[in-house]
Amino acid sequence: MIMFEVSQKLCTLPLHCNFIIALQRVSSEEAIALSQLREERIGGLKYLLKDKYVKVLTGSIGKVIKKEAYDYGNDSASLMRNTSAEDIKNFDLSKLSQEFRDKLPVSMSVVEALCQPRVEGTIKTHQSLEPVLTTVMAKCLGVVSDKNSLYRYVYSTVLQTGGATQSSMNQSAKVYDVMSGHARELKQQSFVELFESEYIKWRDSAPPDTLFQITFDNVDKFIRRRHSDKSKPNVLKHMVQAIAYRDNVPTVPYVPPKLTEITGLDLLPTEDDMNTMIKEFANIICDIWARHFPDADWMESRQHKHRYTDFARKKTSKVGLL
16 A cells, blocks of 8 residues: 555656756756756655655564564573573573574564664674673563563572672562562572582482592682772671582491401401512512613513502592582
């Protein structure tokens, strides 16, 4: 319908197909008058097209953006719906941003155009705009549907870890920056369960009769205020962390016998002990001969290898407890 109206407007305008030839046939004054008339008519046509097409494009883009947000809100496989403690722990901003660009291309283009500075010659790169664009889209999608709450959970965790007060968290929840207080408490409980499950899995994966060692360490955190005064001085927090280490060397529980049960034969070396000592003495004697007699360097044994050397070379397995 709009294109039909535009075509009628075009037909009523006295525009010449060959304007240059027409100007050659009339006087200079008439040519100037016709040129001005042509510019005025074309300018009016452009204004008419701009006014109508802006309204049409605005409505069309709005419908596309609403459809993108609606489809994304109903997508059960979207990242914004994955709000488990494991998903929050493994949150990746670049993956969320890429999903927005794949599933919300028009919306992301509009937001990116709004975020570009209006200074000539200044263009922000996609890398510098990525956190801003992702935050804006995540916040808008959180308003569309409460199920799209991954980013708010992540932001809540960041603020709580940084020591934000309860009142500031509640104020941020009103503008959809973080989750509400009850939702945050429930998520903290899931973090505790995730932590315990990782520790239990780490403990149960150890071989039988494995020894563990628990170590406590003091951690001092000095928080410097940007503008400190008597009411807001610098803070020094004293904390403690507990770490459990797992012994790589396999051990067998040893139950010492009673003194009344020990005999003289128990104090003598066994046959296996004798064979082990013979091999060790042979290596020591060969090393002495090779060191003092150059022609006997072939007798030098390799580095003496302890039976637990391979276990001791492994990286120590540890897990945090606090």
